[in-house]
Amino acid sequence: MAVETNAGRAYRHLRSKLLAGEFEPGTRLLYGPIGKELGISATPVREAVGQLVNEGLVDLVPQLGAIVRKIDRDELIELYEVREAIEPYAAARAAERAATKQLNQIKAQVDRMLALTDQLANSSSEFANKRMTAQFEKADFAFHMLIIEATGNQALARTAVRSHVLTRVFGIRRHRYDVATMRSTCDDHLQILTAIQAGDVKKSRSASATHISRGLKASLKAIDES
Numbered sequence: 001m002a003v004e005t006n007a008g009r010a011y012r013h014l015r016s017k018l019l020a021g022e023f024e025p026g027t028r029l030l031y032g033p034i035g036k037e038l039g040i041s042a043t044p045v046r047e048a049v050g051q052l053v054n055e056g057l058v059d060l061v062p063q064l065g066a067i068v069r070k071i072d073r074d075e076l077i078e079l080y081e082v083r084e085a086i087e088p089y090a091a092a093r094a095a096e097r098a099a100t101k102q103l104n105q106i107k108a109q110v111d112r113m114l115a116l117t118d119q120l121a122n123s124s125s126e127f128a129n130k131r132m133t134a135q136f137e138k139a140d141f142a143f144h145m146l147i148i149e150a151t152g153n154q155a156l157a158r159t160a161v162r163s164h165v166l167t168r169v170f171g172i173r174r175h176r177y178d179v180a181t182m183r184s185t186c187d188d189h190l191q192i193l194t195a196i197q198a199g200d201v202k203k204s205r206s207a208s209a210t211h212i213s214r215g216l217k218a219s220l221k222a223i224d225e226s
Helices: 004-019 031-038 043-053 073-097 099-120 130-151 155-170 179-197 201-225
Strands: 058-061 065-068
Touching: 004 031, 004 043, 004 130, 004 155, 031 043, 043 065, 058 073, 073 130, 073 155, 073 179, 073 201, 099 130, 099 179, 130 155, 155 201, 179 201
Parallel strands: none
Antiparallel strands: 058 065
16 A cells, blocks of 8 residues: 655645635635644645645736635536536446445435535524534535546546646535435436436436536626625
8 A cells, every 4th residue: 555645645634625615716825834734744745735726726826925826717618618528428437337336425425415415404503513514514515526436447536636636626615405405416416416327328317417506506606696
């Protein structure tokens, strides 16, 4: 088993925070403080940031250093168009190829999201707290990645993961989930899962396309109202 390097630790740490929405676009990533947080020097943090630059998540700006990227409305639409081209196809292939173990893993993420939704519904809070939001988004992300992995197509997976990560980091920045929003996401995921479990290629493709289209509309609404 390979030992993780400090640069690898820093990369995983920063990417996780980006996916969780803990760094808003425009945030400076300071190598020293991040290294101190991890108990490592600034050098491996700099290496990790280089990987994030290559993935399109961070920009290197003269005089400022590493800055979490900002994208405009048109670029967000382009990213969703990539997802609309790839992920419905991936869902269709998953309907043909997913093994029982993979189906169970996908279902586990939906079950986790449903449990979190019920937890919020049975609480006195109108919105999910930071911890619950992070757990919901983690399960949401895993759901999509597991479907892509179930295709068995590594080239497809590399392309799909990049576009999905970018829309997650730069798309809708809700940070406030209510029960209706969470239930809507769960309902979409259940439609996709049920179609894949049934081996229904057409319905899997259609359910995935509908879900991504809704995500784009929600993201554009958030941008237009901000």
